[in-house]
Amino acid sequence: MxxxxxxxxxxxxxxxxxxxxxxxxxxxxxxxxxxxxxxxxxxxxxxxxxxxxxxxxxxxxxxxxxxxxxxxxxxxxxxxxxxxxxxxxxxxxxxxxxxxxxxxxxxxxxxxxxxAIPFYISKYKKKPIRIDNEIYDEKIKACVDKIWLHRFNLSNDTNKKVAHIKNNNEGLFYDVRFQFSNGIRLVKKLNGDVLEIKKPRGNARNYCDYSQQEKQEVCRWFLEFKKTILKSGILHFDDAYFLADVYLNKIxxxxxxxxxxxxxxxxxxxxxxxxxxxxxxxxxxxxxxxxxxxxxxxxxxxxxxxxxxxxxxxxxxxxxxxxxNGSQRLSKPIADIVKKFALYNDDTFDIVGRNECTIKPHILVFENDTIEKIIPLFAQIVRKNNLANSEKPIKVVCWNTEWSDDADLQDTTKLRLEDYYKGFKKEKGKPKQDYDNLKSYLLYYEKKQTLESLRKNILNAFLKILRLENINTTDDRSYTKKKLIDFIYNTDVQKYDELNLNLYKWSIGITQEKTNEVWSSIKAYTPTLLAIFNKTISESLDFINNASRDMRVEKTENLALTNHYIEDGLKIEITSVHAVKGQTHCATLYLESFYKKGYGNYESERLRNQFVGAQTVTETLATVKNSHDLIKQSTKMAYVGFSRPTDLLCIAVHKERFEKLLSDINRDEWEIIEVKK
Missing domain, CATH: 3.40.50.300 (P-loop containing nucleotide triphosphate hydrolases)
Known part of the structure; x- marks a missing residue:
């Protein structure tokens, strides 16, 4: 110290x-x-x-x-x-x-x-290959696809039960984790419940669960399975925390x-x-x-x-x-609203808005037949308050974005972001390290000033091909980018120079938007790469040629335009509350959305007392099953969403809910505007 x-x-x-x-x-x-x-x-x-x-x-x-x-x-x-x-x-x-x-x-x-890495080295005398969820799932899939090869010296009866689980509940194989808590135990995901083996249901009339002894045998299989994955050097992020706990306990x-x-x-x-x-x-x-x-x-x-x-x-x-307690972002009118939605607000808590702006927060009251007019109205309000030319972004946010069930999409009583804005398509996040097909490696990469990220992506695609073809190093480990380059250099310098020149040409080609030409060129080169290892294309054929398995394969530029409302030079991004956490906007429109059933389904229902200035989240509400948790979750989401803008906060609430729950809202604090047809 x-x-x-x-x-x-x-x-x-x-x-x-x-x-x-x-x-x-x-x-x-x-x-x-x-x-x-x-x-x-x-x-x-x-x-x-x-x-x-x-x-x-x-x-x-x-x-x-x-x-x-x-x-x-x-x-x-x-x-x-x-x-x-x-x-x-x-x-x-x-x-x-x-x-x-x-x-x-x-x-x-x-x-x-x-x-994690120091303990892994001390135990296995080698470094882990990668600590990454994507390659971990890929490794699990490779094992599950060939599950009959992994017997672990257990009985045929146990192996049959494992195969039955695989056919009916394959997700379990991906979820199994080690957890250290006064000893090592298997859990279903980190911090989850202890792994419990259940017989997948078949014919309900003839259903009979496994006996306790049978469950223990199957659990032994999963224990050996998980140990094998760990020993291979492919680790899930969760495995790092398990190894850390063991390390701290043992030393x-x-x-x-x-x-x-x-x-x-x-x-x-x-x-x-x-x-x-x-x-x-x-x-x-x-x-x-x-x-x-x-x-x-x-x-x-x-x-x-x-x-x-x-x-x-x-x-x-x-x-x-x-x-x-002082907020340089929020104006006093917005700060006075936001602090009503704080879960943790003891006597020392306050939000003092220091941004000099006097625009009152707005509630936009809409009906089913005016839902598509909400965002255009928000744009009008932005212009009316002379905010259209702000350097800070203007955004529309919503807690829940897309429906996974078409039946919900057709239900007008349930609203998510895609119901408000039909063109919305959920963004797939930042570029990953691994994809399901070769073309995705060429489409999704970090946009930087150099070609390095493209070069890495192409090499990662080659590493995936080697893994699919079961081509490993002399010590039976998966190749890394460095080991691949070193191996080719030591094997054939001419092939090394050829690869480097190709990597440069391919990277330049992608920046010039010649992705399909680059894809074809890499496909033509791959047999040359595999020939260095005395191999031909076999297990990787689908990965190399298929461009549809990964749902991300689409033009990112089109995706970016889809999620924007553009009107006479005013560009408003349409996104989720999670995506804007930590951001500062000039103006924000918050769209209420359906989230589970219990003590109401929308923010205006669960948070009606906060909207009118009273505290809602008390333990007395726990008498309604799950209602207390749902209110707390909705409160956190509203708090984050409402606290993004410096100047203008708008919240869209359905007319039926507004008239039923918020009609006595303080109009000195709120501007109420009805969305017209």
Missing amino acids: PQEIKITNEEIQYAEQLLLPIGKTFDAERRDFIRNFNTIDLQAVPGGGKTTALLAKLLILERKLPFGTGSGILVLSHTNAAIDEIKEKIQAYCPRLFSYPNFIGTIQSFVDIFL PGIKTILQKRFAFVFVDEMQDMDTHQYNLLENIFYDEGNSVSKIQRIGDKNQAIYNSVKATDIWQDRPEILRL
């Missing part, structure tokens, strides 16, 4: 000059946090500038490196995007912070590098080493951590209050909607909590 750190006004001014607009300074709330180096929680309201305050603290701390004890700083967040933002904003000013003994990365990368001194390595630990977006991530960080760096590290958890418990919105929160408050 370094000696006591004191921050001067001059040091804070240095950070202000680098991070804030000219003339802006940190207020007392933020200065209190910047100067605090105790184990604390920082709870910040939307637009509270928590990340900027953290960056200021890091800029100042970097000038005091190296610490006399040889310790460093650990900065963790949940996503690569958050880490990239930190690097983009301050790496040029504090290079020492991004080198040993410091570490800045995602929680997953921390667990992989410091815990408790690792915890002490990590605490001495990192004097200060900063965890941004703490509310997004899942149970296993939360527990791991608490075990290592809080250590029941005995840790020599000082850990500061930063976030907003009211915005816990990462991936899915959960009713249960695992983040338990520290004895010392600092708050950032």
